[in-house]
Amino acid sequence: MMRFLLLFSRQGKLRLQKWFTPMSEREKKKIIRDMTTMVLARQPRSCNFLHWKDLKVIYKRYASLYFCLAIENQENELIALEVIHRYVELLDKYFGNVCELDIIFNFEKAYFILDEFLIGGEIQETSKQMVNRSIEASDMLQEDDISEWYEVELFG
Amino acid sequence: MPAPIRLRELIRTIRTARTQAEEREMIQKECAAIRSSFREEDNTYRCRNVAKLLYMHMLGYPAHFGQLECLKLIASQKFTDKRIGYLGAMLLLDERQDVHLLMTNCIKNDLNHSTQYVQGLALCTLGCMGSSEMCRDLAGEVEKLLKTSNSYLRKKAALCAVHVIRKVPELMEMFLPATKNLLSEKNHGVLHTSVVLLTEMCERSPDMLAHFRKLVPQLVRILKNLIMSGYSPEHDVSGISDPFLQVRILRLLRILGKSDDDSSEAMNDILAQVATNTETSKNVGNAILYETVLTIMDIKSESGLRVLAINILGRFLLNNDKNIRYVALTSLLKTVQTDHNAVQRHRSTIVDCLKDLDVSIKRRAMELSFALVNGNNIRGMMKELLYFLDSCDPEFKADCASGVFLAAEKYAPSKRWHIDTIMRVLTTAGSYVRDDSVPNLIQLITNSVEMHAYTVQRLYKALLDDISQQPLVQVASWCIGEYGDLLVSGQCEEEEPIQVTEDEVLDVLEGLLVSNLSAAVTRGYSLTAIMKLSTRFSGVNRIKKVVSIYGSSIDVELQQRAVEYNALFKKYDHMRPALLERMPIMEKSASNGPTEIVQTNGETEPSVVDSKHPPPVSQPANQANDLLDLLGGNDVVPVIQTTVPTKPASAGGELLDLLGDLSLSGVPTPAPSVATSQPSFLLDGLSSQPLFNDIAAAAIPPMTAYNKNGLKIDFTFERANPNPNVAVITIHASNSTEADMTDFVFQAAVPKTFQLQLLSPSSNVVPALNQGTVTQVIRVLNPQKQQLRMRIKLTYTLKGSPVQDLAEVNNFPPQSWQ
Numbered sequence: 025m026m027r028f029l030l031l032f033s034r035q036g037k038l039r040l041q042k043w044f045t046p047m048s049e050r051e052k053k054k055i056i057r058d059m060t061t062m063v064l065a066r067q068p069r070s071c072n073f074l075h076w077k078d079l080k081v082i083y084k085r086y087a088s089l090y091f092c093l094a095i096e097n098q099e100n101e102l103i104a105l106e107v108i109h110r111y112v113e114l115l116d117k118y119f120g121n122v123c124e125l126d127i128i129f130n131f132e133k134a135y136f137i138l139d140e141f142l143i144g145g146e147i148q149e150t151s152k153q154m155v156n157r158s159i160e161a162s163d164m165l166q167e168d169d170i171s172e173w174y175e176v177e178l179f180g
Numbered sequence: 181m182p183a184p185i186r187l188r189e190l191i192r193t194i195r196t197a198r199t200q201a202e203e204r205e206m207i208q209k210e211c212a213a214i215r216s217s218f219r220e221e222d223n224t225y226r227c228r229n230v231a232k233l234l235y236m237h238m239l240g241y242p243a244h245f246g247q248l249e250c251l252k253l254i255a256s257q258k259f260t261d262k263r264i265g266y267l268g269a270m271l272l273l274d275e276r277q278d279v280h281l282l283m284t285n286c287i288k289n290d291l292n293h294s295t296q297y298v299q300g301l302a303l304c305t306l307g308c309m310g311s312s313e314m315c316r317d318l319a320g321e322v323e324k325l326l327k328t329s330n331s332y333l334r335k336k337a338a339l340c341a342v343h344v345i346r347k348v349p350e351l352m353e354m355f356l357p358a359t360k361n362l363l364s365e366k367n368h369g370v371l372h373t374s375v376v377l378l379t380e381m382c383e384r385s386p387d388m389l390a391h392f393r394k395l396v397p398q399l400v401r402i403l404k405n406l407i408m409s410g411y412s413p414e415h416d417v418s419g420i421s422d423p424f425l426q427v428r429i430l431r432l433l434r435i436l437g438k439s440d441d442d443s444s445e446a447m448n449d450i451l452a453q454v455a456t457n458t459e460t461s462k463n464v465g466n467a468i469l470y471e472t473v474l475t476i477m478d479i480k481s482e483s484g485l486r487v488l489a490i491n492i493l494g495r496f497l498l499n500n501d502k503n504i505r506y507v508a509l510t511s512l513l514k515t516v517q518t519d520h521n522a523v524q525r526h527r528s529t530i531v532d533c534l535k536d537l538d539v540s541i542k543r544r545a546m547e548l549s550f551a552l553v554n555g556n557n558i559r560g561m562m563k564e565l566l567y568f569l570d571s572c573d574p575e576f577k578a579d580c581a582s583g584v585f586l587a588a589e590k591y592a593p594s595k596r597w598h599i600d601t602i603m604r605v606l607t608t609a610g611s612y613v614r615d616d617s618v619p620n621l622i623q624l625i626t627n628s629v630e631m632h633a634y635t636v637q638r639l640y641k642a643l644l645d646d647i648s649q650q651p652l653v654q655v656a657s658w659c660i661g662e663y664g665d666l667l668v669s670g671q672c673e674e675e676e677p678i679q680v681t682e683d684e685v686l687d688v689l690e691g692l693l694v695s696n697l698s699a700a701v702t703r704g705y706s707l708t709a710i711m712k713l714s715t716r717f718s719g720v721n722r723i724k725k726v727v728s729i730y731g732s733s734i735d736v737e738l739q740q741r742a743v744e745y746n747a748l749f750k751k752y753d754h755m756r757p758a759l760l761e762r763m764p765i766m767e768k769s770a771s772n773g774p775t776e777i778v779q780t781n782g783e784t785e786p787s788v789v790d791s792k793h794p795p796p797v798s799q800p801a802n803q804a805n806d807l808l809d810l811l812g813g814n815d816v817v818p819v820i821q822t823t824v825p826t827k828p829a830s831a832g833g834e835l836l837d838l839l840g841d842l843s844l845s846g847v848p849t850p851a852p853s854v855a856t857s858q859p860s861f862l863l864d865g866l867s868s869q870p871l872f873n874d875i876a877a878a879a880i881p882p883m884t885a886y887n888k889n890g891l892k893i894d895f896t897f898e899r900a901n902p903n904p905n906v907a908v909i910t911i912h913a914s915n916s917t918e919a920d921m922t923d924f925v926f927q928a929a930v931p932k933t934f935q936l937q938l939l940s941p942s943s944n945v946v947p948a949l950n951q952g953t954v955t956q957v958i959r960v961l962n963p964q965k966q967q968l969r970m971r972i973k974l975t976y977t978l979k980g981s982p983v984q985d986l987a988e989v990n991n992f993p994p995q996s997w998q
Contacts, residue, residue: 102467
């Protein structure tokens with residue numbers, strides 16, 4: 025299974041954190057620190073795999089964002105790269121040419137999309153279209169909520 | 181009260197902060213506003229406030245006061261509220277929090293909600309972070325949803341079930357009925373999650389594994405359809421149909437086919453098909469091939485398929501993509517044991533990877549290279565590895581040096597080559613060599629009698645060039661002290677002898693004493709060396725002078741030595757020649773094999789040096805593992821091949837300790853007994869192990885442990901002094917057949933309450949017709965005084981054919997363990 029997924033900028037600012045095992049706040053902060061240090065220190069043309077404790081860490085940079093996925097030792101690193109890529113494609117389809125700012129200002133949407141793609145550290149849906157449709161449908165349900173409330177804009 | 185600011189407004193504001201302090205101020209202000217809003221129980225803006233809180237939490241600020249608010253949002257009827265509420269729960273409410281359990285009821289209700297997206301939220305949350313109690317409470321609901329025809333919910337329920345099983349393995353049984361027709365689904369999401377669920381169940385329970393073996397044909401069919409079907413826009417990735425599902429199926433097949441001939445045979449064809457037909461131009465195809473290779477290697481595949489797999493890895497090694505090369509090296513490391521010859525074919529490519537720019541690849545290539553070294557390729561491989569040692573990063577040098585020493589020790593084609601290789605390592609990576617290599621090397625040099633002159637000459641020349649690398653300097657000083665007479669006499673057969681006078685030699689040694697570059701240990705070595713030369717050189721006055729000067733050295737260690745040596749000159753001069761005479765050949769337990777039983781397979785980094793034992797080498801080879809595998813290892817403890825604990829050279833190394841360290845029990849070559857008796861005051865406090873334990877515990881009778889096919893193994897017993905719980909058993913192997921038994925290896929295993937130590941054998945050839953015996957010492961620690969039992973494994977080659985046998989030894993005389 026996947027253990028955690030982190031997104032952070034080139035300056036090490038966290039943009040998304042998804043944890044698939046329970047951990048204390050302190051542990052999470054330490055892991056974030058370790059990951060950002062390790063990944064940002066990598067040479068530009070190194071391979072995308074690192075070893076950290078008993079896990080394999082797969083990282084890939086997309087524009088100004090680093091995607092950092094930790095998997096257990098028996099998992100397939102190459103397909104993990106594809107998992108990261110698939111998530112980026114989903115974000116891209118949703119936001120239209122996604123960039124870091126989209127994820128900063130709409131972080132909750134990034135989480136919702138992730139939650140339609142992965143659950144409990146495993147892939148739940150392998151079809152891009154299905155994930156997109158689910159998100160669109162959920163968004164529409166939100167609209168239904170809002171239609172009862174004229175004055176209040178919940179998310180600007 | 182004005183409406184709380186909107187989320188994106190807040191984000192924009194916070195981003196304008198120019199300093200950390202400014203940001204903190206903004207955050208605190210907003211938190212205060214949010215807190216008061218929470219206190220007022222404002223339903224309208226709760227969602228907005230929690231969203232803002234989650235943003236601030238991501239920036240690293242505390243958000244625990246929002247936990248209960250998340251619960252309220254989850255309980256709300258509005259979908260927007262629930263969405264944010266569940267997100268907040270997943271971020272703030274993991275099972276360590278007290279209020280975590282309060283979610284249970286809400287989740288239960290939402291699992292039965294009329295809107296599937298609400299049900300989905302609940303399933304997702306439960307599946308990501310449900311605690312064990314929550315899982316127990318809600319497993320029934322999950323199981324119900326696992327049987328629904330709604331594929332959107334079914335796939336989520338399957339992963340939720342996986343999480344439940346991970347948290348509460350006992351609940352696995354209840355999901356069994358629901359798995360019945362999971363694989364008949366057409367929906368890929370459900371298929372994928374079902375395969376994950378089946379995998380989880382099979383990994384956790386051998387019964388489940390046996391039960392699900394019957395699914396192999398169905399899995400093979402699904403995989404075949406994926407490969408053969410035409411373009412499917414919904415699942416296509418670079419021309420491959422649903423690679424994620426393919427990989428998961430391959431993995432499940434691996435688990436089902438392992439150790440099962442029928443299943444392995446059933447999947448043979450499809451594996452061959454995937455291996456040959458998958459497009460390799462992109463990462464995704466290679467990911468599938470990688471998984472296929474792993475599967476082929478793990479199941480009982482036929483040899484043709486295995487060769488195919490290794491060749492795929494060989495092709496991976498030539499791939500431009502670093503990731504692929506890395507993955508290939510890792511996999512080859514795993515297979516080098518079982519398919520050694522096949523991997524050997526790719527040796528040159530692997531050695532090329534030593535020159536790769538990527539650090540991870542270099543390390544893997546180095547480990548794999550050492551695993552591939554054998555008697556045939558030692559010269560070529562060593563050339564490459566030494567070149568690597570010259571140019572690699574410091575982080576590799578220690579491991580590489582150790583690896584070189586070990587490989588050289590095992591496969592050196594000649595003594596001269598061996599010494600030259602050691603010299604090369606010492607001169608190029610001398611400061612990175614591990615501390616305990618020094619005594620090992622000294623022992624090696626001592627035993628290469630005909631090379632003494634050559635060795636000391638080369639070491640002397642190396643010292644003239646560079647005295648900064650301590651291990652080199654230590655070995656060199658020791659050798660000069662020992663063989664200085666050969667050095668000045670100018671006899672050297674291997675190369676042009678150099679002309680050097682006694683004074684020049686003493687100059688060099690004294691230079692070491694005063695140099696800033698010398699460590700304290702090194703100084704100790706060189707003072708002792710100077711002292712030893714007093715019996716080898718003609719002029720002692722200079723030496724006497726040096727020794728007396730250091731009698732007042734600030735360094736306590738040096739002072740003590742100098743004082744004692746002074747005493748030697750003055751009061752005990754008649755003993756000096758005997759004391760300082762040439763060292764005999766030193767015996768040493770085998771060091772070819774890691775001291776830990778952990779099967780590293782080169783995966784983990786070679787562990788840190790343990791100051792008591794020689795460092796475990798990254799070589800995966802381990803005899804003890806074979807024994808474990810063979811015996812199932814449930815109640816037996818594997819043999820631990822260690823050397824007798826040696827103190828590292830850096831911990832003082834007085835003359836006495838040096839003697840003690842190097843006089844180890846166990847006989848690798850038929851050697852004469854060790855040095856004759858020495859005056860007691862120098863030997864006090866020496867290692868407490870007598871060299872040959874002739875404390876005859878005559879009370880314990882010998883026994884025959886094994887007698888079959890002409891091989892007879894007798895055990896004789898001694899009681900180790902001073903520990904009465906240790907029984908020292910010497911095995912005597914004799915061969916009554918007409919031909920010699922070569923490559924004889926004796927291995928033993930004992931039950932868990934015992935500890936076993938096997939020292940190295942006298943030889944590995946048992947001569948024919950009882951012309952001689954092979955002896956080996958076993959030490960057994962039996963603190964609980966339980967009945968001694970042993971399983972032994974014998975391997976040898978007789979008339980060209982390998983023979984292997986296992987036996988239990990139960991006829992130990994009671995005195996041996998009481």
